[in-house]
Amino acid sequence: MVRIVIGSVVGGLAQWIIGAIFWATPLSRIAFHVAGDSANANVQLALAQNLTPTGTGTYYVPWPDTAQGTIMHGHGPVALIHFNTSGFALMDSASLIEGLILSIVSILLIGLALQTVGGRVQDFASRAKLVLLFAVAATLYFTIGQPVFNYYMPWGYFLYLGLSQVVGLAAGGLVLVRWFMPNSAASSAETLH
Numbered sequence: 001m002v003r004i005v006i007g008s009v010v011g012g013l014a015q016w017i018i019g020a021i022f023w024a025t026p027l028s029r030i031a032f033h034v035a036g037d038s039a040n041a042n043v044q045l046a047l048a049q050n051l052t053p054t055g056t057g058t059y060y061v062p063w064p065d066t067a068q069g070t071i072m073h074g075h076g077p078v079a080l081i082h083f084n085t086s087g088f089a090l091m092d093s094a095s096l097i098e099g100l101i102l103s104i105v106s107i108l109l110i111g112l113a114l115q116t117v118g119g120r121v122q123d124f125a126s127r128a129k130l131v132l133l134f135a136v137a138a139t140l141y142f143t144i145g146q147p148v149f150n151y152y153m154p155w156g157y158f159l160y161l162g163l164s165q166v167v168g169l170a171a172g173g174l175v176l177v178r179w180f181m182p183n184s185a186a187s188s189a190e191t192l193h
Helices: 002-023 026-031 037-051 067-075 093-116 124-149 155-179 184-192
Strands: 057-061 079-083
Touching: 002 026, 002 093, 002 155, 026 155, 037 079, 093 124, 093 155, 124 155
Parallel strands: none
Antiparallel strands: 057 079
């Protein structure tokens, strides 16, 4: 168990670094469309004037549960807005630390899951396959599912986000299973010879 915890820290760090490469470098521009300063100022003012009174939250605009909202929805534009009434620093060190902790916990959960099937899945290749399938399955449902189930959402952003998640989860999980989980099949074979 101690090896899994240590491996989770190292694997979580690998996952966190992959996330930084995808999101804290110019690569992240792939995921976003950027409006000019004037358009940004106008949208920011409209958000401040119209959403600040109801507060921080996620807004589906226009809300389609009224007759007028249904008509506006049909004409567009349509947006899902994650809105925060406050400003904050672009790079907040607290979120980086929280992100690292989240990465470590996610890799720990992968390690615990693999440990529960340890008697049946003893070699690196089988464990690696499970890690990769888990990373792809979780990302497909939770991330790629967003534009599938919510057709108005932008595919480009979610495909980039999904790619970053698959690569990050796979890297962290593979670090864990390669260097921190015992290869029971190999040690059993050595014992027999």
